[in-house]
Amino acid sequence: MATPQGQHLACTHLFLRAVRDWELGKEYRLTLAHQRAKAIVSAFEFTLDEILSCSERFWDSNMDPINLLDGAATTLWTIHLNLATATIAQFAKDRPELQELCRKLLLFEVSAQYMVTEVGHGLDTQNIETRVTLLSNGSLDLHTPNPGLQTCRFMPPTLPAGGLPRIGIVMARLIIGDTDHGIRPFIVPLNDGLEMHPGVSCRLMPWREGTRPVGHSITSFNHVNLPPTALLGSLRSILPSRVQFLHSIWRLGIGSATISAVTIPALRLYAYIVATYSRRRKVTNTRGETVPIISFRTTQIPIVRALAQAAALEALFKEIRVYFGGQPGTALELDALQIRNALAAVFKTTAIYHYRGSSVELTDRLGAQGLYVQNQLVGLEQEIRGLTIAEGDVTVLCIRLASELLLGRYSVPPPRNPSSFLALHEHGIFEDMQVILKSIGGKYRSEEFNRLLLPQSVALIRSIGSRMAYEAMISAGVHPELVALYEASTISQDMAWYIEGKVVVGKKQVMQMEEAAIGEAYSKLDVLLNEIGIEPYVQAPIVSEDKWKNWVESMPVLRNKSDMEIPKYQGSGNHAIVSLEDQRAKL
Ligand SMILES: Cc1cc2nc3c(=O)[nH]c(=O)nc-3n(C[C@H](O)[C@H](O)[C@H](O)COP(=O)(O)OP(=O)(O)OC[C@H]3O[C@@H](n4cnc5c(N)ncnc54)[C@H](O)[C@@H]3O)c2cc1C
Structure with missing residues (x-):
């Protein structure tokens, strides 16, 4: 948007x-x-x-x-x-x-950075070891215990960069006397834009190839003295440690949802770039006619499906916002935090899985040119891959949420239309998992739970997300063509379940539904592409002959000296390299 x-x-x-x-x-x-x-x-x-x-x-x-x-x-x-x-x-x-x-x-x-993860604890953040000890003079001592990598902070960029002073919100155990007062947020100076703060050490990790550099680091603290005001919150907490932890990291639940929202414009960008390229790229078809590659159904399907998924995710993202209003310490209680984290997990999982399927297929439709970061798509794929892990690893979010839902600790908003295809699917998967849970005596810490139920967690959360997104599309008044396509393509992804459960007559019915929905959506492609307003953000040279030509002309050329027509070359041996500056100056 x-x-x-x-x-x-x-x-x-x-x-x-x-x-x-x-x-x-x-x-x-x-x-x-x-x-x-x-x-x-x-x-x-x-x-x-x-x-x-x-x-x-x-x-x-x-x-x-x-x-x-x-x-x-x-x-x-x-x-x-x-x-x-x-x-x-x-x-x-x-x-x-x-x-x-x-x-x-x-x-x-x-x-500002936000620092929770430790190398040795990863997703097991409740067991991080970094300590802040209250000293007798009232100041605080921040320290990475157990020398070695395990308790160092993992990933947040703490290096001096951008010429700006940098601080970190560091989650660490507050120790008063011999007592652990739980994981709390502290404001810690990291560097002044040029030099690291005394006691803070940043080990720069290699750049993640194919992505834009953030400066991911491994950071340790060596008895960093902090003023008492570095602590956010009061010294004594009356909350049980798990609740205290959830309250300290309450913004992470919001982040799980908000960082995944980038998949919405991303799906639209992919659809737009592939549609534009496929219209100008011509091939000879089986009848010997020259046709654009968009005339093939195999190209049309991923384009319109991505547009339907983006519309579904946008509707869902907007709909769940109301759950994210309060903050801990005011009216927000544990129940509300849990529902919020549940919806964030549902949204993130649905968004990431839609994006993953569509992005790979659409990038493939650009052929070899799709493999170049300059055409925008493949670089985004790498970056969004990182988001799958950051601010809530999708697999683990699903495992935690599915377990809590099965145990009845709380529930997500129920279907508005329990007899819709997608609501029946969600209900069916949930019921099947509950039958298994009963068969193992409800033992959620057992090996059977691990073996039989954890592997189905992602499928359950995806089914909830797809049902909620579909309902949100209807409520938001999204084009009926996109709603129908979203429904049909979601059914087709788990066709076996629908056929086995006799929810549909057979494969033919699903294929007919999907085929009709694709046709309807494709007939509106121009309107849909205009409406998404993505054009100002399209910089990929692949979308036009001129841009493509300009880009190609900026590439270095190797020729034999005798083939040189333009005098400004830097010769070397039998070959000559065109000056990059000269070429780029032409752009
Ligand atoms: C791009 C990016 C940016 C990041 N930025 C920050 C940041 O700014 N601040 C910060 O504090 N951290 C940041 N992180 C770190 C991030 O929070 C961790 O990578 C994440 O918590 C996972 O930890 P890990 O990488 O050590 O994976 P591990 O803990 O080693 O987990 C690896 C895999 O093991 C499996 N697994 C782990 N635990 C379980 C479980 N309980 N049940 C089942 N399976 C399990 C999962 O499949 C998981 O994907 C960032 C990460 C990335 C990728």
């Missing part, structure tokens, strides 16, 4: 040629990512209230297509605002020094 701010940014010098970044040095690209993150934060001008309450404007900004142009910038700004700034803002009401810090964060004058 494009916003005026995003549309404006896409036309600025900073973003206009983002697709050509890949030819620049990585350090420079890292600086660019910080500049773009700052530009996005500055353009949206969110207030603390908007971020804390997940206002519609803040929520929707996560599916703005501007987030597609530099995945590193998107990672930086979303962590900065949604995780770090929001965690501080929760405590800022009566603390002027935090209000001043928040003011700087809202302007991106200071860059």
